[in-house]
Amino acid sequence: MEAMYTLGLEIHTVxxxxxxxxxxxxxxxxxxxxxxxxYAKRMRMVMPIxxxxxxxxxxxxAIMMAAKHLHFTLANDAMIVAxxxxxxxxxxxxATLKRRTDITKEGAFEAYKHKALTYLGIEMGLVLGLTLxxxxxxx
Numbered sequence: 001m002e003a004m005y006t007l008g009l010e011i012h013t014v015x016x017x018x019x020x021x022x023x024x025x026x027x028x029x030x031x032x033x034x035x036x037x038x039y040a041k042r043m044r045m046v047m048p049i050x051x052x053x054x055x056x057x058x059x060x061x062a063i064m065m066a067a068k069h070l071h072f073t074l075a076n077d078a079m080i081v082a083x084x085x086x087x088x089x090x091x092x093x094x095a096t097l098k099r100r101t102d103i104t105k106e107g108a109f110e111a112y113k114h115k116a117l118t119y120l121g122i123e124m125g126l127v128l129g130l131t132l133x134x135x136x137x138x139x
Contacts, residue, residue: 005067012060019053020127026050027120036109040097047094054090058083075134082126089119 026046033039061079065071093116 001067005064008060008064008067012057012064015053015057015060016127016131019050019057020124020131022046022050022053023120023124023127027117027124030113030116030120036112039109043094043097047090050090054083054086075137078133079130082130085126086123089123093119 029039029042029046033042061076061083065076096115097112
């Protein structure tokens with residue numbers, strides 16, 4: 001049981017680091033891209049990667065909670081809420097690009113960039129905040 005928990009914790013930690021890298025990659029891709037059509041095509045490739053790592057993190061977190069006999073702590077509750085927020089923000093970002101951004105309109109991509117950077121900034125803040133909270137727990 002202890003080996004499973006240790007392996008789950010390692011996979012969870014690596015998943016969080018990779019997710020942080022994916023969020024940074026998304027931010028850089030958004031800032032460096034000027035063409036909305038090329039960006040949308042690239043997003044179709046990158047979005048499943050983001051979703052896969054969010055799912056990996058949630059799955060390993062659930063396995064580790066089960067290994068601990070489902071004891072809910074402040075840290076566990078915070079990570080569950082952060083996982084839900086991540087899913088909602090990623091869905092909103094993709095839906096905004098796919099359904100609400102008319103690429104034929106002047107300035108539509110710039111408006112999308114502003115919204116997407118807000119979502120990605122919140123995601124990065126959540127990852128960094130939870131990482132610091134887990135490294136330096138209160139009390």
